Amino acid sequence: xxxxxxxxxxxxxxxxxxVKKQTTAFELDGxxxxxxxxxxxxxxxxxxxxxxxxxxxxxxxxxxxGACMVLVDERPTLSCDTPLWAVAGRRVRxxxxxxxxxxxxxxxxxxxxxxxxxxxxxxxxxxxxxxxLLADSAVASREGIAEALxxxxxxxxxxxxxxxxxxxxxxxxxxxxx
Amino acid sequence: MTEGxxxxxxxxxxxxxxxxxxxxxxxxxxxxSGRVELGQGNLTAFVQIAAExxxxxxGRVSIIGADTRSTPNEGFTSGSMSMPVGxxxxxxxxxxxxxxxxxxxxxLLQRGKEELRMVDGAILAGSVPTxxxxxxxxxxxxxDVDIARHAAxxxxxxxxxxxxxxxxxxxxxxxxxxxxxxxLSLEGMLHGRPVHPPTMSARGVTLDMERLGxxxxxxxxIRDGAxxxxxAEREVDAISAARWATGVARWDDDAAFAxxxxxxxxxxxxxxxxxxSAGLLDDAQGERVxxxxxxxxxxxxxxxxxxxVAQWTGGRLMLWSHxxxxxxxxxxxxxxxDIAPERIDVIHMPGAGCYGHNGADDVALDAALMAxxxxxxxxxxxxxxxxxxxxxxxxxxxxxxxxxxxDQTATVTSMQVMANSAPHGNRPxxxxxxxxxxxxxxxxxxxxxxxxxxxxxxxGGADRNATPLYDIPHQVISKRVVxxxxxxxxxxxxxxxxxxVFAIETLMDDLAAxxxxxxxxxxxxxxxxxxxxxxxTATARAANxxxxxxxxxxxGLGFARYKNTAAWCAVIVRVEVxxxxxxxxxxxxxxxxxxxxxxxxxxxxxxxIIQATSWTLKEALALDGAAVDTAGWEAxxxxxxxxxxxxxxxxxxxxxxxMLGCAEAAQGPTAAAIGNAxxxxxxxxxxxxxxxxxxxxxxxx
Numbered sequence: 051x052x053x054x055x056x057x058x059x060x061x062x063x064x065x066x067x068x069v070k071k072q073t074t075a076f077e078l079d080g081x082x083x084x085x086x087x088x089x090x091x092x093x094x095x096x097x098x099x100x101x102x103x104x105x106x107x108x109x110x111x112x113x114x115x116g117a118c119m120v121l122v123d124e125r126p127t128l129s130c131d132t133p134l135w136a137v138a139g140r141r142v143r144x145x146x147x148x149x150x151x152x153x154x155x156x157x158x159x160x161x162x163x164x165x166x167x168x169x170x171x172x173x174x175x176x177x178x179x180x181x182x183l184l185a186d187s188a189v190a191s192r193e194g195i196a197e198a199l200x201x202x203x204x205x206x207x208x209x210x211x212x213x214x215x216x217x218x219x220x221x222x223x224x225x226x227x228x
Numbered sequence: 229m230t231e232g233x234x235x236x237x238x239x240x241x242x243x244x245x246x247x248x249x250x251x252x253x254x255x256x257x258x259x260x261s262g263r264v265e266l267g268q269g270n271l272t273a274f275v276q277i278a279a280e281x282x283x284x285x286x287g288r289v290s291i292i293g294a295d296t297r298s299t300p301n302e303g304f305t306s307g308s309m310s311m312p313v314g315x316x317x318x319x320x321x322x323x324x325x326x327x328x329x330x331x332x333x334x335x336l337l338q339r340g341k342e343e344l345r346m347v348d349g350a351i352l353a354g355s356v357p358t359x360x361x362x363x364x365x366x367x368x369x370x371x372d373v374d375i376a377r378h379a380a381x382x383x384x385x386x387x388x389x390x391x392x393x394x395x396x397x398x399x400x401x402x403x404x405x406x407x408x409x410x411x412l413s414l415e416g417m418l419h420g421r422p423v424h425p426p427t428m429s430a431r432g433v434t435l436d437m438e439r440l441g442x443x444x445x446x447x448x449x450i451r452d453g454a455x456x457x458x459x460a461e462r463e464v465d466a467i468s469a470a471r472w473a474t475g476v477a478r479w480d481d482d483a484a485f486a487x488x489x490x491x492x493x494x495x496x497x498x499x500x501x502x503x504x505s506a507g508l509l510d511d512a513q514g515e516r517v518x519x520x521x522x523x524x525x526x527x528x529x530x531x532x533x534x535x536x537v538a539q540w541t542g543g544r545l546m547l548w549s550h551x552x553x554x555x556x557x558x559x560x561x562x563x564x565x566d567i568a569p570e571r572i573d574v575i576h577m578p579g580a581g582c583y584g585h586n587g588a589d590d591v592a593l594d595a596a597l598m599a600x601x602x603x604x605x606x607x608x609x610x611x612x613x614x615x616x617x618x619x620x621x622x623x624x625x626x627x628x629x630x631x632x633x634x635d636q637t638a639t640v641t642s643m644q645v646m647a648n649s650a651p652h653g654n655r656p657x658x659x660x661x662x663x664x665x666x667x668x669x670x671x672x673x674x675x676x677x678x679x680x681x682x683x684x685x686x687x688g689g690a691d692r693n694a695t696p697l698y699d700i701p702h703q704v705i706s707k708r709v710v711x712x713x714x715x716x717x718x719x720x721x722x723x724x725x726x727x728x729v730f731a732i733e734t735l736m737d738d739l740a741a742x743x744x745x746x747x748x749x750x751x752x753x754x755x756x757x758x759x760x761x762x763x764x765t766a767t768a769r770a771a772n773x774x775x776x777x778x779x780x781x782x783x784g785l786g787f788a789r790y791k792n793t794a795a796w797c798a799v800i801v802r803v804e805v806x807x808x809x810x811x812x813x814x815x816x817x818x819x820x821x822x823x824x825x826x827x828x829x830x831x832x833x834x835x836x837i838i839q840a841t842s843w844t845l846k847e848a849l850a851l852d853g854a855a856v857d858t859a860g861w862e863a864x865x866x867x868x869x870x871x872x873x874x875x876x877x878x879x880x881x882x883x884x885x886x887m888l889g890c891a892e893a894a895q896g897p898t899a900a901a902i903g904n905a906x907x908x909x910x911x912x913x914x915x916x917x918x919x920x921x922x923x924x925x926x927x928x929x
Contacts, residue, residue: 091464099463104406104413109531110613111467114861117531148404162400163826165393168835169267170402171532171580177403199869203529203861206267206581207838209872213832 076137078103079147089135093127096116096134097144105145105174109203114200119175120144126182143181145174152226154181157219164215168206176202180216190220235376236313238262239320242300243374245328248280248321251366254311255349257282257289259322260401262302263314264293264552265398267581268891269828270310272397273390274318276824280389281322281381282362283346291397294554294576295486304553304655306459306719307585307686308889309795315824315887324378329365336360337370353517384822384883391883393827400576409577410535410552410610417537418447419463420598420609421470422591423456424619425479426855428676428716430454432480435473443469450601454479454669457598470612483854490522490916493648493710494627500646500708503691507702512642514635517742519735521630523727523917524848525650525856526623526866528720532580533616534587538595539606545572545599546606550579553656557589560656561596564667564674583839585718587620589613589656590820592664597666617864618856619665622849625649625721626690628731632700638743640754642650642702643735645694647728651679651709653690654718665716676716681709687791693725693896696732697789698754714854722790722895726840727917729788729896730903734915737784738902747785747904748773759796760789762880766817767798770876780805784904785899790889795820797893799837801873802841803905808921811841811873811902820890821879826879829890833877836894842867844899846918 070084075088078101087098092111097103097120100137106129113131120129120137121143148154157177160166167173176199183190183198195216204212242248242262245909246329250258259278271291292299302314328345333351337358343350351360401407425433433454440449440458445465449580450457456473460466537548551557554574561568582588591611599607618643625651632644634841646911658661659677667674682689691707707724748768755761757770764787767773775783782805795818802813814837820829843882846865850857858864899917906924907913914927 055366088464095464095755105404107408107532108410108610109533110861112613112860112862128501145404154338158400158403161403162395165395165399165831167396167399168268168269169531169578169581170832171408171530173403187251192871196870196872202869203531203866204869205529205583205839207835207842207867207872208831209838209867210834210875211670213869213872222427 074134074138076139077141079144080150087134090133093120093129093134093137096156103144103146106170107174116175116179117172119178119202121178121182124182124185126179145177153184153223156222157181157216160215160219160222161212163210164218166208166211166215168208172202172204176212180219182187184220185221189224192217195220236316238302238317239298239375240312243376244372245321245325245375246371247300248318249325249371251363259283259289259318260299261291261314261318262300262309263305264296264554264576265578266305266552268832269825270314270392270394273311273315273824273828275397276390276394277315277318277397278322279440279752280387281319284362286394288349292791296554296558296574297677300556306552308790308892311824311887311889319381320379320624321375324375324713325371327370327378327380328371329362330366332369333360339605367849369913387883389678390824393825398790407578408532409537409548409579410532412537412548412577412608414537414606417606417608418459418602419466420459420595420607421456421466422594422609422615423458423470423473423477424615424665425454425481427481427483427670427714429483429714430479430669431479434478434480435476439676440469440473443472448601450598452597453671453673455597457594459598459602462756476547485714485854487849489713489715490524490625490627492713493625493650493739494522496648496708496710496712496847498708498710498712500706501689502704502706503697504705505703509642509644509704512633513788514633514641516633517735517739518629518739519731519915520627521727521731521734521915522627523625523627525715525717525851526720526843526847527617527849527858528583528586528623529864529866530580530582530586530616533586533611533613534591534620535579535608535610535839536592536595537606537608538592538599540599540603544624545596547572547574547596548577549574549588549593550577550582551588552585554760556657557592558653560662560664561593563662564664564760565596583832585621585655587616590619593664593666603627614859617858617860621654621716621718622856624652624717626650626724626727628694628727630731630735632735632739634658634739634742638745640700640739643696643700645705645728645731647690647694647707647724648660648710649690649707649724650713650715651681651711652717652719652723653679653682653717654716659922678711679709682719687793688724690724692723692728692791693788694728695792697760697792699756700754722892725788725790725892726843726895726899728897729786733786733897734903734913737907743756746774751787753844761788763787763796763798763817763819766880767800767815770817770878771800772817773800775802782905782907782909784901784906786904788896788901790893794889795893797833797897799894800896801898801901803902803903803909805906805909809845809902809906809919809924810871814873814875815892816877817880818877818890818893819882821885821888822883823879823881824887826881829879830877832891833894834875836891837875837898838867838872840895840898841873841902844902844917844919846920848918
């Protein structure tokens with residue numbers, strides 16, 4: 051008889067889902083929202099399945115790849131590893147705010163202009179990580195950008211294009227913010 | 229048309245213009261390809277080709293990839309065949325459409341066809357506008373005619389839309405939208421999760437199915453043989469229940485394995501076969517130099533775990549999948565469910581990059597098995613990260629030995645290569661079996677047949693690139709497919725080409741070093757192929773070869789023509805070796821024939837270099853007996869942003885030459901370049917991949 055080894059439990063939903071549903075209110079992409087479900091449910095699934103934010107991507111469920119990254123009060127946050135209750139009353143920003151957030155818009159534009167993508171699955175998470183990096187200061191060296199992105203995995207090997215694109219975005223944001 | 233004998237194979241099955249092109253919507257050309265977008269930009273390139281031949285702005289061309297309901301059957305999108313076969317089909321079909329429509333215009337206008345021109349879909353007589361358009365003509369004439377009879381592609385000098393780097397048609401949506409199969413949201417859709425046994429030989433499972441069915445939110449729990457599926461209204465409930473089940477399930481399985489699989493592959497006594505020979509080894513004079521290299525099992529390691537959505541309605545199955553082969557998957561599923569393939573529709577939707585045969589097809593069967601329990605309802609299934617590492621086919625472990633003789637004039641007179649490898653050719657439907665994971669352990673199982681490797685006509689599997697491109701008079705090239713290991717393997721980018729190029733190029737450097745000759749110079753002495761010489765010399769120039777000598781720093785070269793029939797590619801890297809190997813710079817020149825979208829080729833080559841750097845420096849799956857032990861990224865580090873080299877890639881465009889596949893050309897040369905650079909930096913050879921600190925220490929002692 052063999053037990054399945056290595057099928058590690060994703061940390062985010064370690065507890066049983068038997069907690070009663072409750073309503074959690076927070077700000078999502080600049081607008082107020084309320085959602086009623088288990089407070090321990092990972093933010094990732096709430097955003098994708100209850101609130102239609104499909105640009106937040108499932109990658110590992112263990113907070114190790116960055117595909118699900120969003121901003122919570124402007125801080126980069128792995129939504130697969132964050133329970134819903136933790137964002138009550140806070141500001142959550144996803145890739146979908148690229149239409150209203152000019153910095154994020156510049157980042158997305160720079161990525162497309164540089165053709166900095168292959169499959170594209172990791173890119174929303176990367177864009178959000180960079181949005182956090184460029185929140186206050188747009189001065190970011192290539193090394194600084196790379197270091198900030200070390201928690202975001204890309205498998206297609208598009209790294210060097212992404213770094214180039216983000217350097218461009220940082221320059222543009224820096225100029226616009228002056 | 230004059231190119232009759234070179235008609236690409238998909239045109240035999242789908243010979244008519246109307247099977248590829250549709251002009252029903254005014255102002256728009258709808259192109260149907262049997263290939264799929266895997267993140268490589270091939271659909272963008274097809275749009276360019278169609279726009280070129282039809283003289284319309286690329287923005288007018290819409291394209292769909294493989295869909296068994298409407299597109300031609302082009303089998304698998306694999307093996308770097310999208311451009312040479314898929315692109316050529318589009319070129320022939322679109323040019324045939326232009327010829328047929330222009331002939332109709334000539335008839336209507338009573339002018340000679342050669343007097344007419346098309347400008348963005350409008351017909352001009354000389355330079356005079358007419359009231360005819362592509363769309364009006366298409367409404368008057370049947371396009372149910374053979375492409376082969378009418379195709380007349382433009383000569384290279386008249387092309388203006390191809391050869392330019394058009395931006396990807398799909399990239400922005402992939403950043404800001406919801407284009408992936410993972411994002412599909414259908415009316416009444418349920419969420420499923422599988423619980424797979426750790427090995428393929430499991431025969432049953434001990435699991436309290438009643439308790440599983442009572443887990444919170446679980447709507448149905450199914451078991452078929454050793455396969456367990458959980459269906460819930462809410463995704464989080466399906467995940468929670470699957471985790472519980474994974475933790476308590478015990479599988480009936482006697483699979484055992486002990487020892488080092490790479491060693492067993494090296495020492496295998498399974499039959500080998502000679503795949504290529506030239507001259508007579510006995511005639512080769514000189515000193516013998518040999519090398520033996522290996523790579524472990526590695527993972528495709530897609531960033532997005534595999535996903536599919538399935539729905540059974542009235543005995544028909546509808547399936548949305550990021551498979552590489554919608555039609556082969558349909559046939560494999562038909563085999564499992566014992567129904568006619570016509571009762572199954574497979575619709576391709578994008579997934580994260582797969583890099584070969586990963587779990588995409590397996591999860592499609594999982595979804596179909598679960599959806600069968602809830603007829604009428606679509607069921608979306610996503611694998612866990614652990615499933616993706618442990619249940620998807622592995623990239624095969626390999627051991628390749630290469631031996632040469634070198635004479636007094638420093639000429640290589642013979643080369644023998646023996647590629648020992650776990651199987652590469654286990655795609656769905658190949659070898660006469662479904663080759664879908666769960667099918668192996670259902671109540672009525674489908675035995676996994678012995679893999680008959682990828683045929684030589686497709687570039688070979690274990691023996692891919694085992695035949696050197698160098699001018700060596702005496703050669704014996706062999707392969708041995710090793711089946712006697714319990715791990716499930718299949719195609720991973722570049723297949724055997726990755727390790728075989730590493731072997732041959734390691735040997736070439738060792739041979740050059742044995743005579744004190746510069747590695748670039750040594751290769752050029754053995755290469756009469758002008759396109760091979762060009763990529764090597766251009767790369768060497770870009771890299772300022774050989775670079776300054778410096779302690780702990782080295783540059784190295786790797787070269788191959790992928791499959792010996794696709795793109796020529798040379799890679800030079802610079803490494804710094806301290807505690808670990810760090811690739812700081814990479815230069816590459818690639819010749820993929822006619823470049824439809826040069827930036828697309830550059831992007832693929834950059835990606836190939838980075839992914840292969842990751843394979844070469846870091847990657848190995850951990851095994852536990854007959855199962856995969858690796859379950860997450862912590863146990864499987866890949867190259868990160870701060871570790872990627874500065875990369876300089878340029879394309880040598882040859883507009884007069886046929887299009888060649890490019891996306892798997894850099895992997896072998898990159899591995900070889902790194903190994904050779906490490907050799908120059910340290911003066912020792914580490915021959916077993918990955919080139920980790922431990923391996924380097926072992927090589928030095």
